[in-house]
Amino acid sequence: MIMMVFTSIYGVVDGLFVSNFVGSTPFAAVNLVMPVLYFLSGPGYLLGTGGTAVVAATLGQKKRHLANGFFSSLIQTTAAAGIIVLILGQWMLQPALQLFGAQGTLLAESLHYGRIALLGVPFLMLQDAFQSFFAAAEKPRLGLEIIIAAGITNALLDALFIIVLDWGLTGAAAATVLGMAVGGLLPVLYFIRPNTSLLRLGRGIYSARILGRACLNGSSEMVNVAASSLVTFLYNYQLLKWAGPDGVAAYGVVMYLSFIFAAVYIGYAMGASPVIAYHLGAKNREELHNLFRRSMHILAAFSLTTFSITQLFASPLTALFVGYDQHLWDFTLQGMRWYSLAFLFSTFNYFGSAFFTALNNGLVSGLLAFVRTLVLEPLCIIIFPLLYGTTGIWAAFPIAEICTCLITVSTFYRLGSRYGYLH
Template structure:
């Protein structure tokens, strides 16, 4: 039986509804890690460092699609909750078309300026050449990557979360198989990794585009529309927290790389790359839950159903607390084997990576609440509060920690930065949740 946004959500119904979103985000993280796994073990440490150095730029560009998806899906879900189905489809169509046009334009600019971007990040010599090669190939699939991020949210709003999961699995399998074929069999090196990822992103972006362009059984369909600047602006403001999160994380990654290059050289960048891969996979559980439950909050907020908002909030808070404890224990316990999977060929690098991962993983106890808080306010169409949480969490607390803690504690200060940032951000998130409880009625 299909679960609808208008349903009352028990734990079982909630798990069934959000599980495809969680699995989708986890799978995206896993197949995003595959390039690094193959390149590190079959191509070389320098090329592996190049991927980690240029990846923040690619994530910032792709995050524009995530902003439109999360911000727009909240508006569309609220409009559906108000019973305005035709208007919701016009909003949906306009937003998707804007992403297609913007993605094509940005990809051309990115291709032209990739050498300058790579130099700005500190690349030179072989590292610069590898960054430009990987980055330019990835520009070919940027529009697909942006659409993938858009449809992750809209497939849930359309009550098709399982379809989103299946598309993600298909894209992930494409990436994994082609990585093996292009790198291990054909020996195409870093270019092979980039081509494999680009093709998987095109699969993930174009397949749902084709689905929504034809008649379907979901709540949404692409059709005739017009440009609506006010809705686009509201979407961007509403989704600004998600954009801010991705941009902030990418900027912070660049800052981490600068500090690690200074303290530990190329080994430091490689170690942080492995830590971030593990962090992406584990944190994607929180992100997937936020993406999965956001349309539920948005729908019931539009329907003025405060009882269901309270039900969802209490259940979400308990789930995140339990998951956070399990993630922290798991990451700390398996830090050694996870590090060995990527850099087991270098004993010094393995020791640095496994130690850093153990320290870094303590942050999972706190980060889920901050991720959920930001997603909650986006779903309630309060993008300003959501953006403030994201901005303060990363751009103030984490940036400050990365700059000052290494002065006192050296390399360990870098690994502890995220813990300090998440604890401080939790105070901000909790303050906003308490302050806005009467306005929205979730408590």
């Protein structure tokens, strides 16, 4: 969970420094580019989460050599995909930004920031993949330490490049790239050498069947990443239309703060998935039942806690980013209070997709993610502003999460007896 929190710091730290020391329009530029970066990094989640389910299940079957071969091939595939994605990203950046409403100064500054920040995508993909594999390797603490190192690197370099050297958006982008490089390359150095974990990088065992299983298992996470980026694009488009660049800046603050809270339950799902997959492979149905029951209790506590914190501290948290502009502060605060209602339900929705990924049921996992992020959320973002204006934009996400939660809970009950996590 803490690993995911520090991963979310990349955009948050850039936004915090840019908003306070560069300006609101450059801040909006960062907010427009970040969804592109996370969309392009999606294959890292796909191969990491889906591959971890395969590797962890293989470890549960006591086939360590085979698990290492699969692990190595998946990491090597991620690295190769990162280079391809970087090239495609440079080509698609400008048309993507123009498609979602950027023009004039906002477009120019978004391109300036994005061209540099895209250089970090291959490292971000490796980092995302390794996050899952650290849990399967029984080294989550080491993974945490590496993510902390990456986050601190990004924060310190932001301060140096933006405040001390006055590099503006160039400094913010460079700090992000170097932070991602730390998070992506340090795990390679660890796993490629003899180590005390269950996994080691070496000669890959390439199998179309294993790669296909990994992609199918991780499809829900890939859908989540891609759809989250799409939803962010839609939000930015609607807010540019209804409120101008200030709307994009306000949404950026809401998203940055929600990233940190969402990182807690996303991190829990990622950390629990290898354990669930292991006991699936070992046929420990009783332990699957215990894991599911306790997870429901933990997620309920997460939901209530994050919602309460957001409601209680929305005002000072918002002031950290846009306290210099009263109008922007008020508009952002309204969005934060509405948006945080979704935290009561999104914890269960994300865990649902990750849970069925760990059970190697990529079809159900992918369908849950698809309905949530590619059907309900876009429809709500398109329809509700027509009825309620900017309030409808902010309310769209919680309404979509409520509908998704009903589907997720019913799926838990319908498939419980098949896997044994419900008695």
